[in-house]
Amino acid sequence: MTAPTNIATGLARIGSFIRAEQWRDSDVSGLTPTQAQILIHLAQRGPARVTAVAEEIAVTQPTASDSVAALVRKGLIEKRPDPDDARAVSLHPTRKGKRAADALTLWPDALLAAADTLAPEEQAAFLKGLTKMIRTLQSDGAIPVQRMCATCSFFRPNVHADPAKPHHCAFVDAAFGDASLRLYCGDHVEADTEEGDRNWRRFTSHASAE
Ligand code: SF4
Incomplete structure (x- = not known):
């Protein structure tokens, strides 16, 4: 396989x-x-x-x-x-x-407990991978736009030199790392196409702060 x-x-x-x-x-x-x-x-x-x-x-x-x-x-x-x-x-x-x-519970306790067994760097890598897959599915029109960091006008990817917190959320004005990438955020505002594409290139290129 x-x-x-x-x-x-x-x-x-x-x-x-x-x-x-x-x-x-x-x-x-x-x-x-x-x-x-x-x-x-x-x-x-x-x-x-x-x-x-x-x-x-x-x-x-x-x-x-x-x-x-x-x-x-x-x-x-x-x-x-x-x-x-x-x-x-x-x-x-x-x-x-x-x-x-x-x-009611949205997610089974057993699933949350299993996710919690991942080391912090594994959770960060998993979230980054999921973000990429979901964004690709969105771009292909397979799923609707998700209220996630990768499509948000407040997202500033890879703008900080700190490898633990390279991204910035302009809504709360705070730096954050891959482990805090949101796949759903109530404060999300969809970026326009040009801004979204620019952010995406920066997010996926691993560029460091300018
Ligand atoms: S407002 Fe929410 S979705 Fe947008 S960058 Fe900040 S945390 Fe991410």
């Missing part, structure tokens, strides 16, 4: 484990994995339109709409007029929905 095939096999194994755990949890919560993901998303990140939710959790809009309808029927979320567009609605978790979301 080639290295890419081995990597794909490993990711698929982990994906299968996550899906199995999510379906096991659904026996307890009464929510499908997609419904649970939407409820957690709204509880943690605030009200959103269904199109935005579908993009965030990487499902089609009809799939998200079906899950939203089920969550509304269960009294876990409600639709309210969107303050920015009178013709649109945004989804809000109800009090019951917030309590239900608190009881």
Whole structure:
């Protein structure tokens, strides 16, 4: 097997484990994995339109709409007029929905514990590799744009001489290393194409500070 095939096999194994755990949890919560993901998303990140939710959790809009309808029927979320567009609605978790979301976990404890067994430099290399793979999938149009450092207008890759913290986040004005690369960040603002491409070249070239 080639290295890419081995990597794909490993990711698929982990994906299968996550899906199995999510379906096991659904026996307890009464929510499908997609419904649970939407409820957690709204509880943690605030009200959103269904199109935005579908993009965030990487499902089609009809799939998200079906899950939203089920969550509304269960009294876990409600639709309210969107303050920015009178013709649109945004989804809000109800009090019951917030309590239900608190009881749900996004990631299996066993998976987090396994990731925690990696040495700090292994975690940093893993995150950098995942960032590269996800960004490539985005560029190919295979997945929607993720709210991650690599596509963020606040990202300043490889601008510091400190090899432990070569990057800079202009939003919080702080240096950080590969182990702190975010694959989801609520403060993300998508960089324009030119800025994003420039950042990407700098990130992948291992350039040191000028
Ligand atoms: S705002 Fe968030 S996504 Fe953007 S560079 Fe800072 S930490 Fe990364």
